[in-house]
Amino acid sequence: MIRVRRSVLLLWAAWALVMPSGEVFARVRFSQEANTASREARATRTVTDGVGRRVKIPATVDRIVSLAPNLTETLYALGLGDKLVGDTSYCDRPPAAKLKPHVGGPQNPSIEAIVALHPDLVFATTSINRRETVDALDRLGLSVYTTDPRTVRRMIESFGHMADLAGAKSQGAALTADLNDRLDALHTRLENLPPVRVVFVVWLDPLQSVGRKTFIADALRWAGAESVVRTDQNWPLLSFEELVRLQPDYLVFAASHTGEGAVTASDLRSRAVWKDLPAVQQDHIAIISDEIDRPAPALVDAIEQLAREVHPDAFKTSLAPHSEYLCRPAALKSEELCANPS
């Protein structure tokens, strides 16, 4: 009996091993041939990416793989959703991104799965990907462009570069101009107001905030707020005593991504120690969109939302609606911003 079972098992193992992956095999080979044929004829250009690597990129990009949720979101905002052939299992915005083939999580994607998608261009970012992943892809001859969004302006700049590389230059110019205008409008509105002293709470237990070199700290500045946690560490752990000592005017939270376990103001008011903080007693608790966590176009929405929360008076009189794309020569601006092709 055992022997029969064992031989069945062996047969199954042998079958699984030898079974040719028929249909998939044919498709791979076909697209492979098509690819090499077109690739030989293809011109490339060399650009410098956000971390200073020289990257060779095909002049026309038709197949893009994104290795981070914020990059996926940006590509959709640029109207490049059709060219996106693969993203990560974390990519959930817009909902269409969930339907794309996934190559794994942003920190540990399968290199093979990326190769199998035959991308012309892979986008990665320093804010979540590992350098090892980029190195591995680079070594295999894939074009990987890494963005390094350390400030909001640099982030917007990187959108222009991404659009330019993927053949969506005009969309890129429009998007960057729009976002820059909205930042400028905020700046005009808030420039004469003293910044509100805030602590941005990344995590409640253990208490974790942001360092001044993160893009979140920069986003807070655009919203007329200033993180009082002055450290060069990116995600510092704070002691509660330090929070008491810092006496922030406002506590800023990002709404939880999934909606579960989100912090609410009433939650804090019933928590020991927290309830005694002046900011909590004055109800100075700003819970803003979790887009604040992602260096994607919607970050500017989150910045505007925060600005309204912490400077309600400044928004009582509405400024004249800014005339989009007219106040600056958008095309020229994006020329300047784009990586120099050489």
Place this chain on the structure above:
Amino acid sequence: MPIQVEHQIQGMRALTARRVVGVCLMLLAVLFVAVVISLRMGAFPLSVRDIVATLVNGALGRRERIPSEFWLVVFGLRLPRIALGILVGAALSIAGAGFQALLRNPLADPYVLGVSSGAALGAILSLIFAPHLAAAIQVAAFLGAAATIAAVYFLGRRGGQLDSATLLLAGIVAASFLSAAIMFLMTTLPGRDLRGMAFWLMGDLSSPPPTDNVKGWFVFLFVVFAIAAGAIYLTASDLNLILTGEREAEHLGVNVHRVKLVVYVSASILTGLAVSVSGAIGYVGLLIPHVMRMLFGNDYRLLVPTSALGGAIAIVAADTLARTLVAPTELPVGAMTALAGAPVFIYLLRRRVR
């Protein structure tokens, strides 16, 4: 170790060359099957026919006959990873067997003397000070391991001789001190990207070789491995005697101090080598020598080669699972070895007790 001695005397079968060759050939066959399965599995669909065609054409230098993606996946991704797995598994297991004899402690493993913590500290320092230097992390990890080994060696001597108990304590103290230093750096360092460290501390084979000359890199690694492993193999019959008692071995003409020194240095080199290319993969170095003892007896002349092959099989199999279990996301191979290793070990242990 009274248990080991008893087991050794009872379980010592005459070791013939035929038995050694037979057992090794059997394990080689298992390793071959593991390699074939590992080559076959992965996110990129490849049939055995594709793999054979790619291997044959690749070996004959006819690269243009195979689709470039097949070349990439087989020669660029899967084969280097399998080779690295074989190397790391064999190195860790031999080191484990060596340390278990040297310290006369069945719980000893390649990391017990703080070698992996030293390597991790080296790696983290290289990420801080030379983040973009090629091969910096491997070199720094190896230097960290070597420095730890030297420090523990000097702390672990008593009356000019290596004393097993003192060495063990020195190693444990060094390991916890270095781990604390790593935690300190990881929580206080400003603005550096130490994301890779988490994977590194778990053990991870997915990082590519740090150089473009992949072949040269592997030749280098295997040469270092062969020298250190060969040194341990040559002490095998002396280790058998030392395990029955150091004094007895001394009376039989074994230079116990020298044997211990050779095993200590070689096992440390093997550990440093493995850790510097793959991070700290746990359990293999502890479990595989014991599994091989249970299967083939306690004679180090057989235990060293079987541990090498068994370790290679274990890592290749664990890495295949790590790549495919939750594909396309990859698990760190260290998580896999612990997850799969513990139950297997308990099964073997229980079976033997019965």
